[in-house]
Amino acid sequence: MQRGAPGRGFALPRILRRSATTLGTLLVTLFGLLLVTFLIARVVPIDPVLAIVGDRATQAQYEAARVALGLDRPLWEQFATYAGDVLTGDFGRSTLTSRPVLQDVAGAFPATLELATLATLLGVLVGIPAGVICATHQGRWPDQLIRVVGLLGYSVPVFWLGLVALLVFYGQLGWTAGPGRLDTAFELSYEFDVTPYTGSILLDSALSGAWDVFGNALSHLVLPACVLGYFSLAYIARMTRSFMLEQLGQEYVTAARVKGVSEARVVWVHALGNAAVPLITVVALSYATLLEGSVLTETIFAWPGIGLYVTNALFAGDFNAVLGGTFVVGVAFILLNFLSDLLYRIVDPRAR
Amino acid sequence: MTSLAPERTGLRAWLNSDTPRSRGHARAIALWGAVSDLARNPLTVFGALLILALLLTAAFAPLIATHAPDAQNLAGRLQPPGWNGHIFGTDELGRDIFSRIVYGSRVTLSVVAIVALTAPLFGLLIGTVAGTLGGWVDRVLMRFTDIVLAFPRLVLALAFVAARGPSIENAVIAIALTAWPPYARVARAEALTVRRSDYIAAARLGGASTPRIILFHVVPMCLSSVIVRVTLDMAGIILTAAGLGFLGLGAQPPLAEWGAMISSGRQFLLTNPWVATIPGIAILLVSLGFNLLGDGLRDVLDPRSAKR
Numbered sequence: 001m002q003r004g005a006p007g008r009g010f011a012l013p014r015i016l017r018r019s020a021t022t023l024g025t026l027l028v029t030l031f032g033l034l035l036v037t038f039l040i041a042r043v044v045p046i047d048p049v050l051a052i053v054g055d056r057a058t059q060a061q062y063e064a065a066r067v068a069l070g071l072d073r074p075l076w077e078q079f080a081t082y083a084g085d086v087l088t089g090d091f092g093r094s095t096l097t098s099r100p101v102l103q104d105v106a107g108a109f110p111a112t113l114e115l116a117t118l119a120t121l122l123g124v125l126v127g128i129p130a131g132v133i134c135a136t137h138q139g140r141w142p143d144q145l146i147r148v149v150g151l152l153g154y155s156v157p158v159f160w161l162g163l164v165a166l167l168v169f170y171g172q173l174g175w176t177a178g179p180g181r182l183d184t185a186f187e188l189s190y191e192f193d194v195t196p197y198t199g200s201i202l203l204d205s206a207l208s209g210a211w212d213v214f215g216n217a218l219s220h221l222v223l224p225a226c227v228l229g230y231f232s233l234a235y236i237a238r239m240t241r242s243f244m245l246e247q248l249g250q251e252y253v254t255a256a257r258v259k260g261v262s263e264a265r266v267v268w269v270h271a272l273g274n275a276a277v278p279l280i281t282v283v284a285l286s287y288a289t290l291l292e293g294s295v296l297t298e299t300i301f302a303w304p305g306i307g308l309y310v311t312n313a314l315f316a317g318d319f320n321a322v323l324g325g326t327f328v329v330g331v332a333f334i335l336l337n338f339l340s341d342l343l344y345r346i347v348d349p350r351a352r
Numbered sequence: 353m354t355s356l357a358p359e360r361t362g363l364r365a366w367l368n369s370d371t372p373r374s375r376g377h378a379r380a381i382a383l384w385g386a387v388s389d390l391a392r393n394p395l396t397v398f399g400a401l402l403i404l405a406l407l408l409t410a411a412f413a414p415l416i417a418t419h420a421p422d423a424q425n426l427a428g429r430l431q432p433p434g435w436n437g438h439i440f441g442t443d444e445l446g447r448d449i450f451s452r453i454v455y456g457s458r459v460t461l462s463v464v465a466i467v468a469l470t471a472p473l474f475g476l477l478i479g480t481v482a483g484t485l486g487g488w489v490d491r492v493l494m495r496f497t498d499i500v501l502a503f504p505r506l507v508l509a510l511a512f513v514a515a516r517g518p519s520i521e522n523a524v525i526a527i528a529l530t531a532w533p534p535y536a537r538v539a540r541a542e543a544l545t546v547r548r549s550d551y552i553a554a555a556r557l558g559g560a561s562t563p564r565i566i567l568f569h570v571v572p573m574c575l576s577s578v579i580v581r582v583t584l585d586m587a588g589i590i591l592t593a594a595g596l597g598f599l600g601l602g603a604q605p606p607l608a609e610w611g612a613m614i615s616s617g618r619q620f621l622l623t624n625p626w627v628a629t630i631p632g633i634a635i636l637l638v639s640l641g642f643n644l645l646g647d648g649l650r651d652v653l654d655p656r657s658a659k660r
Contacts, residue, residue: 025498032499036508040515148395151647155640157591159598160614160632163621167629171622292504296595310507311599314514326504326511333504 026338033330037323038082042075091324096316101324104309109328110199111181112298112305116290118202118225123232124283128272130233131240135248136267146237153234162227162300169223177219179302186216224301228294232286239282243275250274277348284340288333389652396651399644406638410457419448421455421608430624440630444616449627452608453634459609460638463524463593464586471528472582475535480570482536483543485562494540501533506592513601520609523602527592531585538581542574576653583646587639594635610635 057065066072070081085091091101130150134143170178177183181201193210197203202221205213247253248271256266295307302308306325313321372378390396409416418437425446433441433449440449482493509526516522546552547570555569596602597611605612610631617628 025495028495029499033503036503037511040511151640151643152636155587155591155636155643157594157598157611157614157632157635157639159595159611160629160635163614163618163628164632167621167625288504292507295506295510296598299599310510314510315600319514322511322514326507329504329507 022338022341026334029334030331033327033334034083034086035079037327037330038079040326041082041319041323086327091327092320094313094318094321094324096313096318096321101320104321105306105324105328107199108304108306108309108325111303112291112294112307114200114202115221115224115228115294115297115303115305116287118221119228119232119290120283120287122225122229123236123286126229127233127236128240128279131237132244132267132272134237134241135244138245143241146241150234150237153230156230158227158231159296159300161230162224162297165223165227166300176223177216179220179300181217181220181304182213183216183220186213224297224303227300228290228297232290235286236279236282240275240279243278244271247271247275277344280343280347281340284336284343288336291332291336292329386652390648393648393651395644396648399641399646399648402637402641403645406457406461406641409454410461413454413458417448417451417454419451421447421452422606423447430620430627432624433626433630441624441626443613443627444620449613449630452613453610453631456608456610456613456631456634457638459520459603459607460590460593460635463520463527464589466524467528467531467589467593468582468586471531472535472578474528475532475537476539476571476574476578478532479536479539479541480543480566480574483540484547484566484570486547490540493536497533497536500530501537503530505530506595509592509596510599510601513596518601518604520597520603520607523593523596526596527589531589534585535578535581538577539574542577543570546570546573580646580650580653583642583649586642586646590635590639590642 070078089102091105093099094101094104097104130146134146137143166178169176194201194204194208194213197207201217202214205211205217244267248267250271253266253271256270257263261270292307294303294305295311297303298305298307299311306329310322310325310329313319313325366377367381367384369377369381372381390400418439425442427446428436428438428442429444429446431438431442431446433439435441438448438450440453443449443452478493478497482490482497508530509523512526512529513519513522516525552565552569555565560569593602594609594611594614597609598615600612600615603609603612605616613631614628614635617624617626617631621628
């Protein structure tokens with residue numbers, strides 16, 4: 001293979017080379033996250049030694065426990081041990097569930113992922129067309145209407161919206177199921193009829209052909225996904241509008257129109273195709289925000305995801321679980337940002 | 353009457369004059385121009401009115417409230433709106449919800465004020481120093497900013513508050529600690545454009561020190577972009593603070609904070625829905641006000657987006 005030869009086949013290695021710097025940033029950021037969770041663990045008002053030995057222990061017992069925990073060693077040594085543990089997947093044991101934190105987190109993560117994915121899907125499927133319509137009707141009533149609906153999505157406290165949605169659609173109308181992932185009646189049939197391929201009840205029940213479980217899971221998922229998706233929708237619609245307005249003002253759009261290309265094709269193929277490049281970053285960013293923002297939604301809907309896990313652990317003073325959860329969410333967040341950056345480089349030839 | 357009218361047109365003419373006679377005069381003209389631009393958009397005016405209402409409510413809370421915010425009346429608990437002079441009803445301890453919302457505006461406003469004063473100031477400092485000095489200082493500071501920017505905000509705030517113990521002060525610190533990076537970026541971008549300007553070179557030749565140049569010549573140029581960004585972020589700050597309050601990690605009882613009020617009304621949601629829903633409307637209106645005002649401000653102050 002010749003170096004520097006033009007053509008698509010050579011694009012990928014070049015992208016990877018350029019991404020090496022980004023990869024460096026990624027590693028530094030992950031290190032920073034590790035440092036922050038470590039430091040947060042140091043400023044906890046709860047004395048970890050006292051929590052183990054109790055307040056009736058003698059000074060000698062206290063010291064022995066302190067040494068056993070490694071708290072007598074210098075801070076950087078403690079950090080090195082902590083980093084080593086975390087990198088090998090050892091977040092310690094949760095005092096609340098008395099299982100390893102990693103196991104708990106692995107169990108809770110698919111639920112959060114399921115919710116955030118569905119919400120993002122909703123945001124993309126509704127938000128992008130809405131944004132395009134805004135741009136093509138700039139200043140007229142569809143634009144104003146969608147902008148106001150979008151601004152409301154930005155302004156509404158998600159936990160309040162969740163409560164109101166529960167009140168109306170579950171409490172008053174009875175259209176959807178209440179909090180949780182499944183009705184208690186279906187939990188047994190989930191245990192027996194559904195093979196846990198992915199951890200997403202929706203996917204697993206469909207794959208196992210357990211359609212009654214699927215229906216129940218969907219009716220539980222609809223409200224939290226819509227509430228979470230509303231924010232995503234507002235953000236995506238707003239950014240789509242702005243990108244589309246920028247594209248529609250370009251000369252190639254005029255050229256296409258002059259050439260006789262239909263208006264629908266100009267808008268949905270030519271302009272949206274180019275607007276899609278920055279939109280990738282926006283969608284990835286909103287997906288990452290949903291992963292962490294689901295803390296409040298999960299609390300409202302008793303959704304057994306990572307947000308609810310961290311919150312519950314927090315109130316139980318279960319610090320291993322809090323830090324483990326924070327670290328995993330942080331890693332997911334940072335990785336998504338990195339992936340969107342990489343994807344951006346692949347899609348946009350100018351960024352290579 | 354006749355003596356008043358010419359004076360008013362005189363003031364208007366003075367404000368619309370295109371030949372300012374002093375520095376103050378020029379500033380007044382610019383401000384007047386910006387205000388009249390803002391006033392042209394009805395949505396911006398609506399937003400400004402909402403914020404004005406918040407400010408007035410907070411300032412005159414004792415006059416507006418019909419009851420003491422902490423006065424309990426267990427005999428009259430969970431009463432519906434309009435009952436016995438309680439405009440929005442009473443909560444689970446028989447406290448007047450309307451008065452608690454009125455006093456809660458003070459909590460919300462102080463959280464917003466503290467974060468809006470500390471985080472942008474820090475960001476502005478980092479951004480202008482990085483942008484003006486350039487070189488390795490810029491690289492180190494911006495890498496640091498990027499790292500903090502890459503952290504999940506709410507989750508970190510959660511962990512921080514959990515570590516330091518739940519209180520409104522810790523919630524404010526946690527929000528401020530995670531809120532500054534965008535301002536640093538905005539300020540750096542502005543600083544990069546002005547650092548090569550002739551007036552900076554002139555100031556340097558005049559013997560001004562680097563801190564002086566940053567503080568008096570670069571920072572003022574970055575202020576307007578940062579202010580717009582702050583206004584747009586206010587709603588997010590309010591929502592995060594309310595979210596922490598809702599989780600029980602922000603304001604502690606019996607302090608009347610809107611998020612905490614929703615949280616305590618949650619268990620009566622299906623039987624007494626007003627307890628949880630009414631404080632949410634207050635949060636919605638205030639953050640909507642900041643969003644509308646911020647949008648309008650951006651259109652006026654940023655000519656690039658105004659054309660759209």
